[in-house]
Amino acid sequence: MKQLVGIDKIGVYVPERYIEMKDLAIARDIDPDKFRLGLGQDQMAFPTIEQDIVAMGANAAFQIIDDEDRQLIDQVIFATESSFDFSKAAATYIHELLDIQPFAKSYEMKQACYSGTAGLQAACDYVRLRPERKVLVITSDIARYGLNTPAEATQGAGAIALLVSANPRILAIHEESVAYTTNDYDFWRPSYSDVALVDGKYSAWLYQDVFKTVMDEFESRYSDRFNALKALALHLPFTRMGEKALKYYQENSGKEVVNEWLDHYSSSTQLSRRVGNIYTGSLYLGLASLLQYDETLAPKDDIGLFSYGSGAVAEILTGTLQSDYKKMIDAIGIDQRMDQRRPYTVAEYEAAFNQTLSQEDGIHKIENENTTQEGFVLDKIDEHRRYHRHHSS
């Protein structure tokens, strides 16, 4: 029998701060139903200036790794599109903050929201060859389009950590998958811009068209795997997007099985509705949500993961739920984490959005402690070097 490899543990970290979408709608003179029903978003997380991608990623991973993992992790893969350094990988900070054994390799991956999946697949391939070792994959992002822009309501922030091992307790990932690349301009962020550029309507169309393309190819190559799929988790830039893609696929392919996927869909969106787009981690927030809130799934069920990153690269991969998956998901304490957050006003969100770290003189002291949430935070920038610390609430 083939060695099972896949996701053994999932860590979820979202900032404690959020705004209610109805407050944002009122502030922007928009009908609140556009955000609630049209986009499928209820709340939107935003970070403080101390919650950079390293701090969020470290917090997601800190929840799940123990001392044995620290010794067995051979790679720390950090997937992000919110990088603050063109050379030094965010993974190197994580490696130190989490005290991973020194003979590990640590690196960063980029391809919009897709790169977490590239990391997960690289991790699975590595562990298939070395089943006694583990790989830590971290996705961490801050989605920024700008205040008062059409895409503002699809921002968010957060991080997901995936520990990949042999004999995983959550999801054994199958080797068969279909990836797809098309060189396109639906969403991108040139290095001189701190907000994303986006052709919004086109991006939504491309997402659903690419979804159909990869699903058709997956079905033609691996029909047994396709027909076994009980539910899907999808990349969720806003929660209506996955539903639109499923319905577009259903209309254009006539596949009956999509009805079953649609039945499970709302469970996969519960967390994203309250957090927003976390880019690289959005698919995995959807996975955590599906496994937490779907009472009809069971061990041995096959589920699919649809990963999409603008630019654009997509992949459909599948896996089998393991006997302990519910126990491992319950261990995250998702409801408790979500309930510890609190709402802020639109004015407070705008002030946080506009707060920037000094770019030029290489020194930035955090004057006031903004973050009350326990965990890693950015402490200061000194001589262009970032330092983090652990904050106890």
Ligand code: HMG
């Ligand atoms: P918009 O122009 O603000 O909104 O842009 P709209 O006019 O398209 O309306 C949105 C929906 O609300 C529509 O529903 C309206 O009918 C409905 P649909 O027709 O699509 O079913 N609506 C209402 N519903 C109820 N009551 C009302 C009401 N009014 C309108 N009163 C857009 C929306 C998503 C384009 C914009 O927010 C945007 O550009 N967002 C960013 C881009 C994005 O998220 N694209 C998704 C695909 S690309 C992707 O997933 C990759 C990404 O994650 C990046 C990466 O890979 O790194 C973004």
